[in-house]
Amino acid sequence: xxxxxxxxxxxxxxxxxxxxxxxxxxxxxxxxxxxxxxxxxxxxxxxxxxxxxxxxxxxxxxxxxxxxxxxxxxxxxxxxxxxxxxxxxxxxxxxxxxxxxxxxxxxxxxxxxxxxxxxxxxxxxxxxxxxxxxxxxxxxxxxxxxxxxxxxxxxxxxxxxxxxxxxxxxxxxxxxxxxxxxxxxxxxxxxxxxxxxxxxxxxxxxxxxxxxxxxxxxxxxxxxxxxxxxxxxxxxxxxxxxxxxxxxxxxxxxxxxxxxxxxxxxxxxxxxxxxxxxxxxxxxxxxxxxxxxxxxxxxxxxxxxxxxxxxxxxxxxxxxxxxxxxxxxxxxxxxxxxxxxxxxxxxxxxxxxxxxxxxxxxxxxxxxxxxxxxxxxxxxxxxxxxxxxxxxxxxxxxxxxxxxxxxxxxxxxxxxxxxxxxxxxxxxxxxxxxxxxxxxxxxxxxxxxxxxxxxxxxxxxxxxxxxxxxxxxxxxxxxxxx
Amino acid sequence: xxxxxxxxxxxxxxxxxxxxxxxxxxxxxxxxxxxxxxxxxxxxxxxxxxxxxxxxxxxxxxxxxxxxxxxxxxxxxxxxxxxxxxxxxxxxxxxxxxxxxxxxxxxxxxxxxxxxxxxxxxxxxxxxxxxxxxxxxxxxxxxxxxxxxxxxxxxxxxxxxxxxxxxxxxxxxxxxxxxxxxxxxxxxxxxxxxxxxxxxxxxxxxxxxxxxxxxxxxxxxxxxxxxxxxxxxxxxxxxxxxxxxxxxxxxxxxxxxxxxxxxxxxxxxxxxxxxxxxxxxxxxxxxxxxxxxxxxxxxxxxxxxxxxxxxxxxxxxxxxxxxxxxxxxxxx
Numbered sequence: 001x002x003x004x005x006x007x008x009x010x011x012x013x014x015x016x017x018x019x020x021x022x023x024x025x026x027x028x029x030x031x032x033x034x035x036x037x038x039x040x041x042x043x044x045x046x047x048x049x050x051x052x053x054x055x056x057x058x059x060x061x062x063x064x065x066x067x068x069x070x071x072x073x074x075x076x077x078x079x080x081x082x083x084x085x086x087x088x089x090x091x092x093x094x095x096x097x098x099x100x101x102x103x104x105x106x107x108x109x110x111x112x113x114x115x116x117x118x119x120x121x122x123x124x125x126x127x128x129x130x131x132x133x134x135x136x137x138x139x140x141x142x143x144x145x146x147x148x149x150x151x152x153x154x155x156x157x158x159x160x161x162x163x164x165x166x167x168x169x170x171x172x173x174x175x176x177x178x179x180x181x182x183x184x185x186x187x188x189x190x191x192x193x194x195x196x197x198x199x200x201x202x203x204x205x206x207x208x209x210x211x212x213x214x215x216x217x218x219x220x221x222x223x224x225x226x227x228x229x230x231x232x233x234x235x236x237x238x239x240x241x242x243x244x245x246x247x248x249x250x251x252x253x254x255x256x257x258x259x260x261x262x263x264x265x266x267x268x269x270x271x272x273x274x275x276x277x278x279x280x281x282x283x284x285x286x287x288x289x290x291x292x293x294x295x296x297x298x299x300x301x302x303x304x305x306x307x308x309x310x311x312x313x314x315x316x317x318x319x320x321x322x323x324x325x326x327x328x329x330x331x332x333x334x335x336x337x338x339x340x341x342x343x344x345x346x347x348x349x350x351x352x353x354x355x356x357x358x359x360x361x362x363x364x365x366x367x368x369x370x371x372x373x374x375x376x377x378x379x380x381x382x383x384x385x386x387x388x389x390x391x392x393x394x395x396x397x398x399x400x401x402x403x404x405x406x407x408x409x410x411x412x413x414x415x416x417x418x419x420x421x422x423x424x425x426x427x428x429x430x431x432x433x434x435x436x437x438x439x440x441x442x443x444x445x446x447x448x449x450x451x452x453x454x455x456x457x458x459x460x461x462x463x464x465x466x467x468x469x470x471x472x473x474x475x476x477x478x479x480x481x482x
Numbered sequence: 483x484x485x486x487x488x489x490x491x492x493x494x495x496x497x498x499x500x501x502x503x504x505x506x507x508x509x510x511x512x513x514x515x516x517x518x519x520x521x522x523x524x525x526x527x528x529x530x531x532x533x534x535x536x537x538x539x540x541x542x543x544x545x546x547x548x549x550x551x552x553x554x555x556x557x558x559x560x561x562x563x564x565x566x567x568x569x570x571x572x573x574x575x576x577x578x579x580x581x582x583x584x585x586x587x588x589x590x591x592x593x594x595x596x597x598x599x600x601x602x603x604x605x606x607x608x609x610x611x612x613x614x615x616x617x618x619x620x621x622x623x624x625x626x627x628x629x630x631x632x633x634x635x636x637x638x639x640x641x642x643x644x645x646x647x648x649x650x651x652x653x654x655x656x657x658x659x660x661x662x663x664x665x666x667x668x669x670x671x672x673x674x675x676x677x678x679x680x681x682x683x684x685x686x687x688x689x690x691x692x693x694x695x696x697x698x699x700x701x702x703x704x705x706x707x708x709x710x711x712x713x714x715x716x717x718x719x720x721x722x723x724x725x726x727x728x729x730x731x732x733x734x735x736x737x738x739x740x741x742x743x744x745x746x747x748x749x750x751x752x753x754x755x756x757x758x759x760x761x762x763x764x765x766x767x768x769x770x771x772x773x774x775x776x777x778x779x780x781x782x783x784x785x786x787x788x789x790x791x792x793x794x795x796x797x798x799x800x801x802x803x804x805x806x807x808x809x810x811x812x813x814x
Contacts, residue, residue: 007572010530013494017571037558037567038491043607048755054742055750058603061495061646105501113528135528136510136520145501145508149729152502156729160737162502163495163646164744167737174702174738176800306610308561388800389703462531478493 001028006462007035009470011110011135013062014477016435018470019317022456027466030444030451032435037290037319040482041304044425049075049394049417052425056413057164059427060479062105064163065098065155066406067479070413070427076170078400078417079392086388087172089378090158092256092263093185094168095404096375097154099255102407103334103364104200106474108133108144108227111361114467115234125234132230140199140227147195153188154375157181171390179384189376196372200365202226209369212344214241214352217362228365235358243454244469245354246446250336251277251325251433253412255405256374263374264405268325269339272351278326279401282412284428285322288315288437296324296440299414300399302426319481322436322445323428331355331446332409332433333473335363343370355450357472364407364474396420406430408474429479447473483660484548486541486584487523487594490577491568491604491613492555495646496595497525503649504730516657521548535572542583550659551588551633553581553616556597556604557626560612567611578626581616585627589634590659591616592642594652599641599674600747601625607751615641617673621747637666641673645744650726651678672747674720682771683716683734683741686724695789696782697797702757706797708740710766713757717770719743738800 007017015036021029040059044052052071057064069091076083083091113135120126132140152162158175159167167174177185193205201208202224211217221232235241254266254277268275285296290310294303304321307313322329335355338346343366349359395417402413409430416424436445444452447470456463489497503509513520520526522537529537540546557578558567565576573580585591593599593616600620604613615625617639623629625639632638640659642651655675658664670679687693692707699706708714716724719741723733734741742756743749754760760767769778796802 005572006531008524008531008534008570010524010527010534013525014489015568015571033571035569035571036491037611038604039611040603042610043603046607048758050757051755054756055603055606058493058495058645061493061498064493064495105498109501109526117528136523136526142507142511145510146506149502149504152729153731156727156732156736158737160732160734160739161723161728163493163498165737166734166739166742169702172703175736176703176738178801306561306567310561310566385801387703389701391701462533467530 004456004461006466011113012471012475012477013060014480016470016475016477018451018466020451020456020466025455025457027451027454027456030448031317032437032445032447033318034320034435034477034481036477036481037306038478038481039304039306041425041427044422047422049415049422052415052422053166053169059482060476061163062102062476063098063406063408063479065095065159065165065168066404066411068165068168069095070402070404070411072168072170073402073404074400074413074415075394076400077402078398078415079170079395081170081390081392083172083390084387086176086382086386087390088257089382090173090175090388091168092378093375094155094159094165094173096256096371097151098162099407100368100371101148101151103368104144105148107361107364108140110474111471112140112231113138114464114471117464119464123237125237129230129234132227143195143199147192150188151192154185157185169389171392172388174389176388177382177384182379182382182384185379189372189379193372196368200227201369202229205369205372209366213348217345231361232358235361240357240468241349241359242353242356243465244357244360244450244472246331246450247329248350248354249328249330250339251330251332251410252336252340253277253403253405253410255337264337264341266403267340268330269336274340279403281326282428283324285324285439287322287440288317289321290316290319291321299412299426299428300401300416302414304426318437320432320436322439323433324439329436329443329445329449330433332430333360333363334367334407335360336409337405338363338366357468360472394420408476409433427482429476429482431473431475431477431480434473435475435477435480483518483550483656484521485518485550485552485656486521486548487552487554488577488581488584489524490553490555490581490598491558491611492595492597494525494554496554496652497523499646500649500652502729503653509649509653512653513656517660518656531572538580538584541587542580544587548588550590550592550656551584552592552594553598554594556601556611556613557581557616558604558611558613559626560610563612581626585631585633590637590640591633592640592655593617594642595647596643596645596744596749599643602645603750605750618747621672638669638673640669640675643672643674643745644721645749648723648726648728651675670720674745678722678726679720679745681720681722681725683719683721683723684770685722687716687735688724689735691793692797694785695793696786697789697793700798703738703800704798705800705802708735709759711759712740713742713755713759714740715743715768716741718768719746721745
């Protein structure tokens with residue numbers, strides 16, 4: 001058995017190190033480590049409850065709206081507040097814009113450049129892929145970055161700025177748009193649809209969203225020249241539809257408020273079926289984190305106490321806690337959301353080979369294809385002149401939980417207010433689930449499971465297959481170690 | 483100009499904001515056009531793992547030449563001065579040690595964002611992280627590199643402060659440095675580029691009419707001026723956000739929320755709730771930087787008494803009352 005330590009893992013958000021035990025050319029065990037501690041949960045304690053809206057977006061510059069949405073939802077729950085329809089629609093548009101931009105920034109800037117690497121130079125597909133997706137200089141960036149900036153005008157109009165907007169409030173949003181701005185926003189969405197249908201999908205969004213089987217996906221990819229089709233062809237050539245499987249147990253907190261519950265449903269998916277989510281079944285374990293030991297606690301009662309001397313705890317190897325649902329490690333992200341929404345392509349990809357590199361990326365892109373039309377619909381429903389924000393007062397003593405979906409999965413904020421101040425604040429981020437270390441029972445986290453069995457050649461220091469699997473989760477380590 | 487970019491303890495938001503710079507072919511092409519090349523950036527580099535470590539090690543020992551070191555995120559010296567709260571993955575070495583070594587080799591050193599400039603959010607509360615900026619600890623000179631530090635060019639650390647930065651603050655600074663058109667005199671007392679820090683957020687504020695008449699918002703989403711009740715520091719914060727919109731259209735004030743003075747050292751600890759204005763005898767403590775307090779109080783009283791009904795009533799709504807109808811034209 002030999003040990004391979006890989007880091008820094010670039011083109012992920014934040015600090016990640018992966019240690020692999022390799023024997024007979026295969027990974028036998030993996031330890032995933034977040035090498036940064038940030039301490040937001042503790043610095044929130046003692047602050048005015050509304051200060052959370054200023055502080056928590058700064059946990060993450062890539063999903064700051066998700067953090068903001070979770071805080072606003074926790075405060076609204078604590079106050080028993082319901083927002084007006086315009087506020088809900090504007091929050092959905094703001095949040096969805098960030099999530100879709102995030103999916104594509106991951107695809108173009110973080111994930112695809114690995115296929116352009118010289119190590120693949122012998123492959124028949126390499127030359128074209130390298131020209132298109134090379135890090136920093138690939139031709140795709142000249143298309144994606146301007147399209148991204150134009151799309152972010154949704155946030156300019158509705159949220160003032162991004163990242164770190166303060167526009168999301170417990171009662172709605174701070175910016176009521178005018179009829180003219182509604183017209184302008186429709187134009188922004190039309191231009192973004194045009195980019196997606198021309199460059200990413202090379203097809204109508206609705207046509208891609210209708211694909212329902214691995215065979216249909218493969219045939220679709222053969223027939224066109226868009227960026228996603230290029231990825232699907234490469235992934236099938238490399239067998240990535242059968243690589244990177246974790247425990248095939250998925251969790252979603254539900255996304256985008258609608259009249260009768262979230263548009264994308266909340267739940268747990270295991271053994272091929274969707275189950276209701278019970279938030280009381282969530283605990284965080286600290287047995288392998290550089291945190292003071294203690295029992296696994298539900299987040300509402302959770303604590304975060306960093307060790308002054310990390311070396312004093314030999315079993316620990318990460319600043320990340322290990323969240324568990326009903327005692328089990330779970331995977332969260334776009335694939336979880338699509339499975340729980342009953343999307344046939346996601347379900348059939350998972351039924352064939354379990355969660356995989358291909359399934360995770362395709363689920364993200366399915367979400368893009370399905371949600372942009374939804375954004376068009378939300379915008380149509382906004383009624384200028386009607387209120388965007390409900391009045392409220394922060395309660396003096398209350399608990400609140402905000403469960404939302406960031407681009408990369410389930411994000412929860414658990415808030416306690418005592419005597420008008422924040423007395424407790426615990427956060428469980430998507431990558432905390434996906435990249436968790438082992439728990440007290442020795443159960444590895446989702447990525448740790450997904451890495452086991454990968455082939456590693458003799459003397460290989462940086463296997464590309466490991467890079468693909470790690471990035472298929474779209475990790476955000478700065479959220480993980482909030 | 484070759485750039486080596488490191489992410490210390492931050493949120494990556496300054497990079498995300500930078501990627502949104504307005505440009506026909508994207509910000510990377512815009513930088514390349516001005517002769518700025520990113521030899522290493524954690525979010526964008528092809529190199530990963532041992533390749534990335536080899537590159538950084540070569541830069542640190544002088545065998546790989548580079549010109550500018552950009553650091554994003556606070557520098558964590560904790561726990562107990564060990565730097566263990568942030569170890570560069572794969573290297574076993576604290577990030578603060580990498581930053582010290584690389585800064586010593588750089589012709590220019592830039593702090594990207596308020597965390598890196600002054601400590602930022604990471605330094606709030608009792609600062610268990612022992613977070614600081616590159617050359618400041620809050621408003622106090624010092625920080626990780628010390629008050630006397632000068633980069634190879636002779637410039638101190640250039641503090642592109644903001645939480646997050648506006649993309650153009652970084653692009654314009656880098657392009658000016660690459661063109662040799664940036665000197666010590668272009669920095670203000672807190673070492674920020676003066677081209678954006680010698681204006682106030684108040685300049686170009688879309689709520690200006692409400693400010694003039696002291697017609698104030700009372701709750702989020704109200705159109706009125708946010709200074710009197712909702713903690714807005716636009717008249718005291720140095721930055722040009724309201725004349726340099728985000729994504730061509732937005733700003734904090736245009737978004738309907740208060741300026742929290744995110745370009746200023748110590749913004750993270752205002753000493754009061756962010757969204758509330760501290761007052762003495764009904765008058766806000768923090769008044770505009772550029773006028774005498776007595777004049778402000780006198781003019782505020784006068785202008786309040788002259789506030790048009792349309793402005794007074796619009797201030798506490800989220801949609802404006804219409805302008806009075808024009809005097810010319812057909813009557814209904």
